[in-house]
Amino acid sequence: MTPEAADVLKGAIALVGYGLAAVGPGIGIGIVVGNAIQAMARQPEAAGMARTTMFLGIAFTEALALIGFVLFFIA
Amino acid sequence: MESVILAASECDVSEEIICAPKDVLELFFFEEALFSIGEFHFTRTVFLIFLAMFIVLGLLYFGLRKGEKVPSKFGAAIEALVTFVKEDIAIGIIGPEGVKYAPYLLAVFMFVIIGNLFEVTPLINFPITSRMAIPLFISLVTWVIFVFVGFKKNGIRYLTDLIWPKSVPIALRWLVGIIEFVSTFLLRPVTLAVRLFANLVAGHLMLTLLLASGWIFISSVGDIGLRAVIGLPWFIFGLGIYVFEIVVAVLQAYIITLLSAVYVQTSVHPEH
Numbered sequence: 001m002t003p004e005a006a007d008v009l010k011g012a013i014a015l016v017g018y019g020l021a022a023v024g025p026g027i028g029i030g031i032v033v034g035n036a037i038q039a040m041a042r043q044p045e046a047a048g049m050a051r052t053t054m055f056l057g058i059a060f061t062e063a064l065a066l067i068g069f070v071l072f073f074i075a
Numbered sequence: 076m077e078s079v080i081l082a083a084s085e086c087d088v089s090e091e092i093i094c095a096p097k098d099v100l101e102l103f104f105f106e107e108a109l110f111s112i113g114e115f116h117f118t119r120t121v122f123l124i125f126l127a128m129f130i131v132l133g134l135l136y137f138g139l140r141k142g143e144k145v146p147s148k149f150g151a152a153i154e155a156l157v158t159f160v161k162e163d164i165a166i167g168i169i170g171p172e173g174v175k176y177a178p179y180l181l182a183v184f185m186f187v188i189i190g191n192l193f194e195v196t197p198l199i200n201f202p203i204t205s206r207m208a209i210p211l212f213i214s215l216v217t218w219v220i221f222v223f224v225g226f227k228k229n230g231i232r233y234l235t236d237l238i239w240p241k242s243v244p245i246a247l248r249w250l251v252g253i254i255e256f257v258s259t260f261l262l263r264p265v266t267l268a269v270r271l272f273a274n275l276v277a278g279h280l281m282l283t284l285l286l287a288s289g290w291i292f293i294s295s296v297g298d299i300g301l302r303a304v305i306g307l308p309w310f311i312f313g314l315g316i317y318v319f320e321i322v323v324a325v326l327q328a329y330i331i332t333l334l335s336a337v338y339v340q341t342s343v344h345p346e347h
Contacts, residue, residue, distance in 0.1 A: 052167070052168075052333070055326075055329070055330055055333060056333065056334070056337065058330075059270060059330045059333075059334060062270065063266040063269070063270055066269055066270055066273035066274065066277075067266075067269060067273075069273050069276075069277060070269055070272075070273050073276075
């Protein structure tokens with residue numbers, strides 16, 4: 001395999017890796033936001049607290065996808 | 076933007092359909108320094124950092140200046156922003172003693188929000204938080220603060236409770252201890268910095284690619300008509316992402332402030 005082909009292949013594999021890394025956080029953010037909306041709908045007076053906690057949960061979940069994104073550039 | 080256009084202008088648009096830049100890393104290279112004082116090279120990024128600092132200082136100085144009996148609309152808006160950080164983030168998350176950390180959180184929030192909004196400011200279009208140095212420095216300062224506060228409030232028990240948690244069954248303590256130690260002292264600052272950095276880099280790249288490729292396609296209207304038809308949806312899609320990026324810029328500033336407050340809170344009250 002020539003070095004150029006190896007480079008292209010490495011980039012392609014990194015792209016697939018990023019795609020895989022984005023699956024889990026995507027599902028996770030869906031669960032977080034869905035449950036937060038449910039909490040807000042059931043108890044509108046606690047919506048502020050639920051929203052803050054939702055953003056925290058999103059931030060923690062999203063970190064995995066973002067690490068995958070950075071690794072894609074490093075690779 | 077310039078690199079993409081340069082890379083695209085290198086190839087002959089009338090013959091080649093796909094025109095990839097040779098090296099995407101070009102987009103991340105530091106540009107030539109405008110001038111240097113000794114070891115300090117003043118690039119465009121450095122000027123933008125100073126600009127952000129002066130904008131933050133100016134907003135706070137002119138917004139909260141004493142002497143006016145009735146605050147103007149601008150003053151009321153700045154006051155609402157400061158109250159939001161102080162009441163909702165500092166006191167709401169950390170508790171009554173959070174007032175002490177409000178100035179730091181306000182500084183982080185204002186600087187990051189101005190730095191992020193540079194991304195969608197016409198003619199600047201470059202978020203300074205998409206250079207790793209800025210988010211990393213902010214998260215390291217947060218790290219120093221929460222480790223210092225943890226040791227000051229709890230003494231050595233801050234460390235021993237982390238690596239030998241009493242509330243966990245004894246057989247699992249070493250495992251939970253290792254996970255807690257790594258996640259608290261190593262992963263926290265890294266993820267805090269990477270979250271902001273990667274969001275802004277992703278947004279900046281997306282805007283650059285969509286708008287620049289749309290523009291290149293449209294501007295080649297004389298050569299191939301089909302290209303303009305392809306380019307227009309991309310350009311419109313780019314403008315849609317532009318609006319989305321304003322939301323991301325504000326949200327990421329909020330999230331980094333919120334997480335800094337949460338990390339300090341876990342050091343102030345380690346049990347909860």
